[in-house]
Ligand code: AMP
């Protein structure tokens with residue numbers, strides 16, 4: 001009798017599998033947008049009706065805490081890898097790798113993706129049978145793990161913003177088999193104006209309000225589809241008005257020829273010890289000059305909260321400027337606005353987070369959180385399995401999701 005029962009059940013099972021395939025729900029899609037340098041309080045300081053509407057219809061965080069250092073490349077990459085810079089390899093926009101005996105600077109990764117660790121979300125989607133697309137996102141035009149998104153462009157800063165929105169609309173309109181489920185895009189204007197004119201300047205206000213229009217258009221596009229599409233809007237860091245007249249000239253701190261010295265974007269000064277360097281002596285020499293407006297750390301005494309003490313790319317000694325001070329080289333200049341500071345000391349480094357769509361609660365305010373937690377959130381929406389080495393934890397943002 002068992003044999004006959006099996007013969008009856010088997011076709012039924014096959015039939016029900018086929019039935020499920022035909023009946024399956026439309027696939028989830030996430031559109032992730034970064035507005036570089038959009039400080040956490042710009043939406044209160046300036047007029048942002050579209051972002052305010054998104055906050056009403058979705059989730060808004062009090063702020064998002066950038067990874068250390070609060071620079072563009074480390075933070076965009078920690079958002080899409082869910083890993084702190086010390087683990088994803090991008091510890092700064094400029095750094096030195098003692099093992100490779102090479103200096104890294106922005107753009108090098110386009111030729112050599114081996115600088116980067118981790119699995120960016122666009123790769124995670126591709127590896128698990130989905131398609132991804134980026135209309136600019138730092139590192140998305142490099143070959144990480146030998147891969148790129150199915151659809152991507154080489155970075156070209158002047159590309160008009162509404163053209164980027166139009167392309168996203170085209171991607172969302174593709175047939176299901178070729179339509180990307182993970183889409184990311186990036187806008188630099190608010191950061192550029194914030195640097196040039198400072199966070200309080202009318203030019204920065206104008207940039208913020210223009211970006212709000214761009215976001216308004218994108219939200220309209222996203223809402224025009226019946227499919228479940230979630231829109232997530234973030235920034236990488238904030239912006240701090242600094243003292244343009246007085247800055248710390250790096251050469252005046254001393255000549256440290258036993259160290260490989262790197263100017264970390266005006267806020268950090270990295271000293272990598274060469275063989276035989278006297279680390280303690282140099283540390284003490286720098287410590288004696290802290291009253292110029294900076295703090296100095298030995299690698300082993302970096303505060304735990306910064307997650308910045310692991311691996312050879314973190315130097316044995318580094319200095320960190322304290323606002324309104326910055327570092328510059330003898331012939332260098334300082335712009336009005338800067339970022340890179342410790343986000344736990346300088347609230348102006350905090351960024352933004354908004355999430356809206358089928359999976360997010362409506363009108364929910366959430367407290368500040370670290371940007372590494374976005375990765376498991378997006379993976380959850382897209383039904384992607386998260387790699388074990390990821391630092392982010394789904395528990396942090398799961399209260400923002402409708403179960
Ligand atoms: P930061 O120097 O930290 O303020 O970095 C912001 C700058 O990075 C902006 O002016 C962008 O134009 C630039 N940027 C953003 N994405 C890329 C990219 N994929 N390749 C090269 N530069 C980029």
Ligand code: ZN
Pocket residue numbers: 036037071072073191236237
């Ligand atoms: Zn930035």
Ligand code: ZN
Pocket residue numbers: 037072191192195339
């Ligand atoms: Zn910047």
